[in-house]
Amino acid sequence: MSAFNAVEKGTADLGAHLVRDVSLPALVLHRDALEHNIRWMQDFVSKSGAQLAPHGKTSMMPALFQRQLAQGAWGITLASAVQTRAAYAGGVRRVLMANQLVGAPNMALIADLLTDPEFDFYCMVDHPDNVADLGAFFAARGLRLNVMIEYGVVGGRCGCRSEQEVLELARAIKAQPALALTGIEGYEGVIHGEQAISGIREFAASLVRLAIELQDSGDFDIDQPIITASGSAWYDLIAESFEAQNAAGRFLSVLRPGSYVAHDHGIYKDAQCCVLERRSDLDEGLRPALEVWAHVQSLPEPGFAVIALGKRDVAYDAGLPVPLKRYKAGVLPAVGVDIEGCKVTAVMDQHAFMTVASGVQLRIGDIISFGTSHPCLTFDKWQTGCLVDDRLQVIENLQTCF
Known part of the structure; x- marks a missing residue:
């Protein structure tokens, strides 16, 4: 079954590449950050003389x-x-x-x-x-x-x-x-x-x-x-x-x-900064491992983009999705360009409204990676997440069981 006719939302063929082969929107988990977080928390808890039950x-x-x-x-x-x-x-x-x-x-x-x-x-x-x-x-x-x-x-x-x-x-x-x-x-x-x-x-x-x-x-x-x-x-x-x-x-x-496993770009990012301030012995913290990727769907007005991403796809209870990088669909090697200054201002069921910062060039079909706040309420919107390596290739489909 190819990534383009997958039945389950988010499922992709192993070896598929996010910018070329995967039907979007998709829940994306970065392997290196995920494995780092699992090791980091286990090490922290063990050194504290406690046991971990994530x-x-x-x-x-x-x-x-x-x-x-x-x-x-x-x-x-x-x-x-x-x-x-x-x-x-x-x-x-x-x-x-x-x-x-x-x-x-x-x-x-x-x-x-x-x-x-x-x-x-x-x-x-x-x-x-x-x-x-x-x-x-x-x-x-x-x-x-x-x-x-x-x-x-x-x-x-x-x-x-x-x-x-x-x-x-x-x-x-x-x-x-x-x-x-x-x-x-x-x-x-x-x-x-x-x-x-x-x-x-x-x-x-x-x-x-x-x-x-x-x-x-x-x-x-x-x-x-x-x-x-x-x-x-x-x-x-x-x-x-x-x-x-x-x-x-x-x-x-x-x-x-629990949220440490994926971390986030919102409330737990802020909480982690406070942990690091309280604990000077910790020289590195958790890394955000969870993103949601989606296409630019419409550019109806100057400085305004509609993204094919909504409440059905991403948490919005503790802050709106955070635009991270822009990728050109189908173009390899994939080069992510920072889009700092772009901001999601509202989400509907299947759409996100995003202001486009001056100097950021977008076209229909471009791919935007988004960070989230409160990962619990992003995971529960998906049957499957794509685990990807550092080349953005899918190495495993991770099933949820909500």
């Missing part, structure tokens, strides 16, 4: 999960029972579901997977109702479910809102023989404002303090309970807090950033 909901690409596991990841973090089943089908055998398992059909999906003795699964609880429902369901199946208490912040997302609620929930779990309390979890990414850094450190300290109290009270059902937090923006602060409080000594510390 959040797989970013890409939902089993091929990337396997690359992360091969580099030393402890497991894969996911957000739902359906995602867990997809990852299991892709060969993942340890999942930390950083979310509550709610609803009998979702519980049944996990129960089916737990019949495999090699499958290691953990989910979150934050309310006695959920504890009771899980306890009854898994008892009826003759299974024991690993659960972790989620600890949150007022005005945040899920999670017990006070240390007292955590301790009381631990007692409720203890009353359910089909549940095993295996750790405590939090998510610091909902802490914002001018005092975010101090707030995150206080939250991490409280998380460790609770873990110690639960362990001293004999509430955990495993010898080395898990303590876990960290999204893709503040992972360095969480790692420092866990390490400083010797969390790795009494507990298995697990960090869960």
